[in-house]
Amino acid sequence: MKMNLNIKEKLTLSVGLLVCMIVGLVALSTISLQILTATEPDSPTAEYGLNRSLLLIAIFGLVCIMIGVWLLFKLPGSISKPFKELSGSINEIANHNYDVSLLLTGSTEMESLSANFNRMAKRLRDYHNSSVSALMTSKKYLETIINSIDEPIICLDNDLSLLFINNEALSILNIDRTDAMNRSAQEIALRNDLMRRLINGADSDGGKEKKDEPLKIYADNKESYFQVKYLPVRLSNDNGVQTERKGIVVMLKNITEFHKMDVAKTTFISTISHELKTPVSAILMSSQLLTDKRVGKLNDEQQELSDSIKENGERLLSIIGELLNITQVESGKLLLNPIITRPIELIEYAIKANHVQAEKFGINIEIDYPSQKISRLFVDSEKIAWVLTNLLSNAIRYSNEGSRVIIGAKQPDSRHIALYVQDFGKGIDPRYHESIFERYFRVPGTKIQGSGLGLSISRDFVKAHGGTLSINSAPGKGSCFTVTLPI
Numbered sequence: 001m002k003m004n005l006n007i008k009e010k011l012t013l014s015v016g017l018l019v020c021m022i023v024g025l026v027a028l029s030t031i032s033l034q035i036l037t038a039t040e041p042d043s044p045t046a047e048y049g050l051n052r053s054l055l056l057i058a059i060f061g062l063v064c065i066m067i068g069v070w071l072l073f074k075l076p077g078s079i080s081k082p083f084k085e086l087s088g089s090i091n092e093i094a095n096h097n098y099d100v101s102l103l104l105t106g107s108t109e110m111e112s113l114s115a116n117f118n119r120m121a122k123r124l125r126d127y128h129n130s131s132v133s134a135l136m137t138s139k140k141y142l143e144t145i146i147n148s149i150d151e152p153i154i155c156l157d158n159d160l161s162l163l164f165i166n167n168e169a170l171s172i173l174n175i176d177r178t179d180a181m182n183r184s185a186q187e188i189a190l191r192n193d194l195m196r197r198l199i200n201g202a203d204s205d206g207g208k209e210k211k212d213e214p215l216k217i218y219a220d221n222k223e224s225y226f227q228v229k230y231l232p233v234r235l236s237n238d239n240g241v242q243t244e245r246k247g248i249v250v251m252l253k254n255i256t257e258f259h260k261m262d263v264a265k266t267t268f269i270s271t272i273s274h275e276l277k278t279p280v281s282a283i284l285m286s287s288q289l290l291t292d293k294r295v296g297k298l299n300d301e302q303q304e305l306s307d308s309i310k311e312n313g314e315r316l317l318s319i320i321g322e323l324l325n326i327t328q329v330e331s332g333k334l335l336l337n338p339i340i341t342r343p344i345e346l347i348e349y350a351i352k353a354n355h356v357q358a359e360k361f362g363i364n365i366e367i368d369y370p371s372q373k374i375s376r377l378f379v380d381s382e383k384i385a386w387v388l389t390n391l392l393s394n395a396i397r398y399s400n401e402g403s404r405v406i407i408g409a410k411q412p413d414s415r416h417i418a419l420y421v422q423d424f425g426k427g428i429d430p431r432y433h434e435s436i437f438e439r440y441f442r443v444p445g446t447k448i449q450g451s452g453l454g455l456s457i458s459r460d461f462v463k464a465h466g467g468t469l470s471i472n473s474a475p476g477k478g479s480c481f482t483v484t485l486p487i
């Protein structure tokens with residue numbers, strides 16, 4: 001027969017049993033002692049009584065010891081076993097194993113404990129299943145939205161494992177979904193050139209649009225152009241503070257149509273500029289002839305008009321030149337004809353090209369050239385001379401009348417030559433230091449006429465030589481533009 005006792009009852013019963021046995025033992029010993037003292041100690045009855053008492057005490061004591069030992073081994077185990085089972089099951093729940101069930105027997109309180117525990121586990125399991133299915137639904141929802149976007153999107157974690165990829169991305173990568181999802185982007189990149197190009201950019205911290213060349217992709221026998229954007233994924237903690245980068249989203253924007261339009265625009269500008277160059281040169285030639293004494297002497301007013309035609313014609317010709325340079329850069333047809341050139345030759349060319357303008361504004365051009373030997377350059381001298389001429393022209397135009405401009409060269413190290421143009425004019429606010437190198441950008445409020453193309457072309461020309469064009473300028477202090485070229 002199995003008794004269902006609770007812990008309290010078990011303890012009470014055990015302690016009670018022990019107390020009863022001790023009391024019984026003591027009573028037995030006392031009774032035996034009294035019997036012994038009541039009779040003649042040396043009589044045979046007394047000896048028989050003594051032996052019988054000792055035997056009874058020994059048997060009773062042995063039984064007590066056995067019960068005590070049995071309780072010692074059994075009682076702690078029977079109390080701690082259910083707690084061990086409970087702790088194990090709690091651990092399982094903590095490890096998200098909600099299928100665990102507890103079966104404690106032996107006491108009513110243990111049975112009720114396991115019934116309550118199992119009910120709690122079931123509730124947790126139901127809750128977990130419902131939240132997992134809610135999560136799966138929202139995941140599917142998001143995947144459907146992302147798949148319906150007709151621009152390719154790829155999400156990678158920090159180890160470049162694919163977290164998701166939409167159908168459009170699979171299509172341009174020419175891989176299928178099961179193939180993609182079982183492999184990391186790096187594995188795919190081993191046999192997929194496009195993926196290799198995409199993950200190269202994902203190594204950087206991203207966050208900003210890459211202004212590099214658009215990505216050219218050949219698919220379905222046609223050329224497509226994509227602009228790649230890398231967006232780092234940063235999760236926010238409970239305080240709204242963004243944690244470290246968890247991954248990166250690569251977004252591609254199809255700009256094929258814009259690219260076609262851009263090519264058409266470049267071709268248009270190139271054709272128009274070529275067509276305009278001849279008549280404008282003819283106008284300049286005619287205005288030059290007009291000032292020739294053999295044609296007849298001009299009165300002051302006519303001379304003024306002729307000067308104006310010449311000045312504006314030259315400006316027009318320089319803008320046409322700039323447009324032609326732009327079309328060369330944009331169409332990728334920028335051809336360099338490098339020759340060995342001394343830096344001073346480039347400086348002298350720029351000064352010669354600008355001396356009339358400098359005189360007109362009363363600007364004093366100073367040359368800063370090192371007295372010790374300076375390395376020669378291997379550059380397309382026409383292009384770099386054009387850059388220096390443009391920088392010097394800017395320095396003169398944006399300076400106050402009567403001020404000075406320095407044009408110079410130095411060798412910062414054994415592998416580079418720096419050519420620079422410094423003025424002490426109005427200077428440029430630091431927030432425009434990058435924008436001034438963009439096409440058609442002019443600092444707001446600039447009154448002096450210009451096209452906003454010179455610096456942009458200059459940077460392209462210098463970059464084509466593997467060099468850099470940098471600015472150091474502060475409002476009211478003047479500007480210094482430096483062209484650094486490799487030797």
Ligand code: ADP
Nearest residue numbers: 394395398436442443446450451452453454455
């Ligand atoms: P443009 O001079 O024909 O407008 P640029 O590309 O050469 O075109 O220059 C872009 C803009 O940068 C100019 O409109 C002007 O506002 C500013 N800028 C260029 N050089 C200087 C300079 N030396 N000092 C002050 N501002 C300058």
